[in-house]
Amino acid sequence: MSQSATLSKAALPAESKTLYDPAPAVRHKGKGFNWGRLVRYLLLLFFLVVVLIPVYVLVITSFKEGATASQAWYLPENWSLENWKAAWMGYKGLPAIGPALGRTVGMVVPAAIISSFLGSMNGFVLSRWRFPYANVVFTLILFGMFIPYQSVMVPLYQIVHGLGLPAGTPSLIFLHVVYGIPITTLIFRNYYESVPHELIESARVDGAGMLSTYARVVLPLSVPSFVVVLIWQFTSAWNDFLFALFFSSGNNGPVTLALYSMAGGSMLQDYGASMAGAIMASLPTLLVYILLGKYFVGGLMSGSVKG
Numbered sequence: 001m002s003q004s005a006t007l008s009k010a011a012l013p014a015e016s017k018t019l020y021d022p023a024p025a026v027r028h029k030g031k032g033f034n035w036g037r038l039v040r041y042l043l044l045l046f047f048l049v050v051v052l053i054p055v056y057v058l059v060i061t062s063f064k065e066g067a068t069a070s071q072a073w074y075l076p077e078n079w080s081l082e083n084w085k086a087a088w089m090g091y092k093g094l095p096a097i098g099p100a101l102g103r104t105v106g107m108v109v110p111a112a113i114i115s116s117f118l119g120s121m122n123g124f125v126l127s128r129w130r131f132p133y134a135n136v137v138f139t140l141i142l143f144g145m146f147i148p149y150q151s152v153m154v155p156l157y158q159i160v161h162g163l164g165l166p167a168g169t170p171s172l173i174f175l176h177v178v179y180g181i182p183i184t185t186l187i188f189r190n191y192y193e194s195v196p197h198e199l200i201e202s203a204r205v206d207g208a209g210m211l212s213t214y215a216r217v218v219l220p221l222s223v224p225s226f227v228v229v230l231i232w233q234f235t236s237a238w239n240d241f242l243f244a245l246f247f248s249s250g251n252n253g254p255v256t257l258a259l260y261s262m263a264g265g266s267m268l269q270d271y272g273a274s275m276a277g278a279i280m281a282s283l284p285t286l287l288v289y290i291l292l293g294k295y296f297v298g299g300l301m302s303g304s305v306k307g
Helices: 003-011 014-020 035-062 082-089 097-128 134-146 149-162 169-193 197-205 210-221 223-238 242-247 255-262 271-302
Strands: none
Touching (some): 082 097, 082 271, 097 134, 097 169, 097 210, 134 169, 149 169, 242 255
């Protein structure tokens, strides 16, 4: 714009500037009340309350002395840690949660790591090294995901005892590794399908074999998928009860079996100590999801779209 045009525009009255301006200001109309947003927030609040009600009962009951089912909704008159001590140390005739937590960690960590590495190697071979009937092999591996545990428990019990595996932690590690291979293979295979083929081909050109390519090229790229399968396997093995019931006892079993014994089987005896034990048993998995939850979602999404 020339200097004369600028001066002439500045000399115009205020009423004429809007007409002269090629881009006049747009007046925003006031928005009405958004009823749809209010309904969504109310529904979210309702579902949040529904989810938190059991947590509320769980927490306040764990601090009550001599709690009963009829007193579950009321705050304790005297807050006490006696139930927590009883659950952890195992007095009052209750099984000890502390040793059971240690046995569970010793079972869950190796099972999650071993099944993750086996699934990673299976996924790499099935996605990059094509061989005859590869799709049939992959289908048979996935078939293990859809077999209910209850239907194979008797033959599985015979196989485990036939292998001579001791009851307790060794047997449970073996079972969780075997039953974790299908889901870990599926996750890793989908992730490796998104890895560019040029990386694999360049490693072959440089003379790397299958194991060298996996260890030096593919494995460093697999961190997102390892986070997913480790969290999945950790929580799955930690929360398992059926295998623990068949292949362990109260003396060598995981924390889920100790909670079952603490509750007196199907008849709950000590509400306060049982609630305290349930909180202690759920804290590790809760912390894992709090600390690694965003990596879990990111790892799932990283293999969802083929690159």
